[in-house]
Amino acid sequence: MTEVYFYHLQNQPLEKVLPQLLEKCLERGWRCVVQASSDERVQALDQHLWTWRDDSFLPHGLESEANASEQPVLLTISENNANGAKARFFVEGASSENLAGYERAIHLFDGNDPDAVDNARAQWKIAQAAGHAVTYWQQDEAGRWQQKA
Structure with a gap:
């Protein structure tokens, strides 16, 4: 099963968090897809x-x-995996129920946007029901990520 991570963005914008997480994945030798x-x-x-x-x-x-x-990182609006990625990022409400072949799926959502929070909750339920290992991450005041669930 795929590990599914949910990152609750409150203190930093997507433009700061996404590149940092992409770098971590590339350090592991994983190719990535970012679906917007x-x-x-x-x-x-x-x-x-x-x-x-x-x-x-x-x-x-x-x-x-x-x-x-x-490409080591591929940007798309489709559900394709054209570069054979091991990590898939979902931003701004993008989603897919097909996570086969991925080591990790990462949902980044704006915690200050009620619609984004609702969408993340719905995706959490779908991932859990599919049997994926699901975790929730939130930043503390110092900017460190803490696993909350």
């Missing part, structure tokens, strides 16, 4: 990942590009 809910969001993430830190960038590409299968 709109093409506009995919384009914004694409631009952000090239410039998110002054001293580095995250190598990535778009599923619509010719070399998608070679």
